[in-house]
Amino acid sequence: MIKLPHEVIGRAIADEDFRKRLFTNPRQTLADEGVEVDDATLKQLEALDPETVEKMLEAAGGQLGQAALG
Secondary structure, three states, X not given: OOOOHHHHHHXXXXXXXXXXXXXXXXXXXXXXXXXXXXXXXXXXXXXXXXXXXXXHHHHHHHHHHHHHHO
């Protein structure tokens, strides 16, 4: 069970299924994890563009992989 906001972010980065659920229905996904957020935070989550986030994660993953090889 997730308790803290940074854990939500970490899980969303690491867990594609969770990330998809978070984008589809953030309020329910967070409630299922026992996380309560205020309306302002929920609106910020709802405003995120899933495609942009996926592109950022792909770019970061590529950079991390190159750094590990470098």
